[in-house]
Every structure is written in structure tokens, then in C-alpha cells.
Amino acid sequence: MVRDVIGTMNYIDTLRQLIEEENILFEYKGNFNHKVLVAICKLAESELEFGEEIFFLQKRVVHLVIESLQNLIKHTDQISDAEQRRKSVFIFGYEQGNYVIISGNSITNRKAYHLDNYLEYLNNLNPYRLKKFYKSAIKSVIRWGRKGRMGLIEIAIKSGNKILYRFEPINDEYSYFTYKITISREHHPFALLENPPSTEHEAQPSLE
Amino acid sequence: MEYVRQIRKDLQNSYTIFSYQGVLSQTTQRPIVSIISRRMDIEPDRLDIKRKVYITLLQCLQDVLQRYEDVPAQEQVNNQYLLLVGLSETDYNITCGYQIPNEAVEILKSQIEYLNDLGSEALRTLYNKALHTEAGEQYENKKLDLLYLRRKSNQKILYTFEALDEKTSYFAYTISISRKNLTH
Numbered sequence: 344m345v346r347d348v349i350g351t352m353n354y355i356d357t358l359r360q361l362i363e364e365e366n367i368l369f370e371y372k373g374n375f376n377h378k379v380l381v382a383i384c385k386l387a388e389s390e391l392e393f394g395e396e397i398f399f400l401q402k403r404v405v406h407l408v409i410e411s412l413q414n415l416i417k418h419t420d421q422i423s424d425a426e427q428r429r430k431s432v433f434i435f436g437y438e439q440g441n442y443v444i445i446s447g448n449s450i451t452n453r454k455a456y457h458l459d460n461y462l463e464y465l466n467n468l469n470p471y472r473l474k475k476f477y478k479s480a481i482k483s484v485i486r487w488g489r490k491g492r493m494g495l496i497e498i499a500i501k502s503g504n505k506i507l508y509r510f511e512p513i514n515d516e517y518s519y520f521t522y523k524i525t526i527s528r529e530h531h532p533f534a535l536l537e538n539p540p541s542t543e544h545e546a547q548p549s550l551e
Numbered sequence: 552m553e554y555v556r557q558i559r560k561d562l563q564n565s566y567t568i569f570s571y572q573g574v575l576s577q578t579t580q581r582p583i584v585s586i587i588s589r590r591m592d593i594e595p596d597r598l599d600i601k602r603k604v605y606i607t608l609l610q611c612l613q614d615v616l617q618r619y620e621d622v623p624a625q626e627q628v629n630n631q632y633l634l635l636v637g638l639s640e641t642d643y644n645i646t647c648g649y650q651i652p653n654e655a656v657e658i659l660k661s662q663i664e665y666l667n668d669l670g671s672e673a674l675r676t677l678y679n680k681a682l683h684t685e686a687g688e689q690y691e692n693k694k695l696d697l698l699y700l701r702r703k704s705n706q707k708i709l710y711t712f713e714a715l716d717e718k719t720s721y722f723a724y725t726i727s728i729s730r731k732n733l734t735h
Contacts, residue, residue: 367570367572368571368572368573369569369570369571369572369573370567370570370571371568371569371586371590372567372569373568373589373590373593374589374590374592374593376589378585378589379585379589381582381585382581382583382585382586382589383586385578385579385581385582386571386579386582386583389573389574389576389578389579390573390574393573393574
């Protein structure tokens with residue numbers, strides 16, 4: 344029996360409540376497609392321009408908005424019941440001086456398992472390793488033409504923070520995947536690091 | 552902005568499909584309308600109901616845009632403009648909120664109370680009179696906007712005023728549009 348997706352969105356509500364009401368700039372719950380992506384990006388750009396944010400921060404935030412929305416469009420798995428299909432969520436806000444993106448969508452449990460491992464791996468990389476992983480991912484795209492999970496690497500590297508996430512089971516086949524990105528103002532994603540750590544081998548997950 | 556918080560809370564888990572708080576301008580108006588339109592595409596409501604929601608939304612956005620200059624810039628609070636769109640089993644709910652000068656509070660209150668007490672026939676008569684007679688010249692844009700919204704929804708306008716400081720208050724109102732006689 345399909346559990347009500349609303350009941351499984353508790354983590355989103357928890358994350359939302361951490362942002363003060365007046366700092367939720369916008370929130371949308373429903374279907375996501377290219378037209379919605381363009382409209383949301385325009386809203387984000389307007390907010391950033393009005394806030395007179397510096398150019399590079401604007402670009403970084405908009406890029407991460409686009410990545411998050413593309414994840415919602417490409418990787419939401421449609422549960423058969425039409426009601427459940429509408430419950431993808433995107434929240435853009437402001438928390439303690441940083442921009443915040445919260446996203447939620449349903450995915451298959453099989454995808455959830457692989458995604459969990461992948462996000463765990465990304466979150467445990469230090470900035471130097473993350474940057475190396477990003478470079479090897481780019482080479483893989485150039486060589487094999489497979490984009491894989493580049494979006495999540497870019498989110499990790501450009502936000503400057505760990506990706507906070509959770510999977511909440513809906514039924515035997517699907518889970519609800521929620522994640523939060525905090526975009527540090529002062530972060531410089533591709534700044535050179537003065538003292539890279541030792542080059543011990545780390546097994547890298549597949550980008551498929 | 553207690554009413555706004557309460558509205559958000561009531562709408563939060565089940566019904567809110569869109570909320571926006573920040574700059575409302577000609578630039579942001581179009582993407583907002585686009586998002587709501589795309590959202591309505593997947594709802595089974597009749598076309599005339601969707602059209603009514605669309606027009607009401609545009610009217611609410613126009614209303615907010617026209618209020619922009621009523622409060623001097625130095626007295627405006629941050630992110631004052633609010634738009635919430637909720638969707639329940641029975642209604643679409645559109646909530647707008649913005650800052651107004653305190654002098655406007657009593658005037659707006661009396662206008663809304665007057666409109667809320669009118670039935671649909673009386674509203675139609677008043678609207679036609681406002682548009683087509685000399686008396687229409689005396690109607691300020693604000694009165695006509697509220698009259699239009701009241702007529703479109705055919706339900707009472709829910710509203711509140713909250714004092715922000717000695718010069719300004721926060722005005723928020725909700726327009727409900729019935730979804731009865733859905734196509735499914």
C-alpha cells in the first residue's frame with residue numbers, strides 16, 4: 344500500500360523550519376520541467392541582483408539552482424499514483440548569511456541505495472580530493488560522453504559544504520529523497536590549495 | 552506578520568504549491584505566472600476555473616505592483632511582498648501581503664467589509680456601474696481591484712492588518728476560488 348507522500352516529507356519540514364519564515368524566498372511544490380526551471384532561475388537571478396550580490400556569487404548560486412532543478416527533472420521517479428507525482432519540492436532561502444537550496448523528490452529504492460553510497464563518499468572527501476575527483480569526472484565525460492553524477496560533484500564543490508540528505512521510505516519500491524545545499528558566501532571553489540594532503544589511494548565509486 | 556505565519560502554517564504541509572517573498576516587479580511577475588500556469592496544467596480542473604485563477608493571480612500581482620510606491624523606501628521592511636498559492640480539495644487560495652501606510656488601513660477595511668456583504672447580483676451591478684458610468688471616475692484603482700477580485704472569487708475576501716510601526720502596517724488578504732465541478 345502506498346503511504347501518503349506528505350507523511351514522508353517530514354525531513355523537508357524539519358529543514359524548512361530551521362529557516363526563519365521571512366527567509367524562505369520561494370518555494371514550489373509540483374511538477375518540474377524546463378519551463379519551470381527557466382522561471383525559477385529568473386526568480387533566483389532577480390533576488391540576487393536585488394540583493395546586490397557580487398557577480399561570482401550570483402553565478403555560483405544560479406548554477407546550483409540549475410543543477411538542483413535538473414536533478415529534479417531528470418531523476419524523479421514517477422510513482423504511479425498521480426497524487427504522489429506532484430510532490431517534488433524546491434525551496435530557495437537564506438540562512439545565517441548563506442543561500443540555501445532544499446529539494447525533495449521520489450526515487451526508486453535501488454537508486455536510493457547507490458545514491459546514498461555516492462553522497463557518503465562525496466561528503467567524506469576533503470577539498471583537495473574533491474577537486475581531483477571532479478577533474479577525473481570531467482575526463483570521463485570528455486572520453487566516454489557519460490555525464491553520470493557530475494551534477495552532485497559540482498554541487499559539492501561549488502557549495503563549499505557537505506550535502507545534507509535523507510531517504511524516507513514510501514513503500515517497497517520508492518523512497519523520498521531530500522537534500523539541502525548550503526552555499527557559503529566566502530567559498531572559492533577552485534582556489535589553489537597550499538598544502539594538499541598525502542596521496543593515499545581511495546576507491547572511487549562509479550559515475551554511472 | 553502573524554497572519555502570514557498562520558497562513559503558511561495552515562497551507563504548509565498539504566496545500567502550499569507556491570510561495571514567494573521578496574521583490575515583486577515586472578521582471579518577477581512573468582516567471583511567477585509561468586510557474587503557476589505550469590502547475591495548473593496537471594490539475595483536472597475545468598478550463599474556466601483555471602482561467603479564473605490565472606486572471607485573479609495577475610490581478611493580485613498588479614495590485615501589489617501598484618502599491619509599491621505607497622510606502623517610502625526608507626520605511627519599507629525587507630522582503631515585504633508576499634505571494635502564496637495554495638491548493639486544497641475544494642479551492643485555490645491566493646494570498647498577497649504587503650506594507651501600507653497606516654492612513655490606508657481604515658479605508659481598505661471598510662471597502663472590503665462593504666464588498667464582503669454584497670451578494671453576486673449586487674456585485675455585478677456595482678462592477679458594471681463602476682466601469683460604465685460617471686461614478687466610475689470616482690473609483691480609485693484600488694477599489695476597482697478589490698471589487699474585481701471579490702467578484703471573481705464569489706467568496707468573501709479574508710484579510711488582516713498588522714501594525715508594523717507608527718507609520719506602516721502589513722496588509723494581507725486571501726482570495727479563494729472554488730474548484731467545485733472538477734472534470735474528474
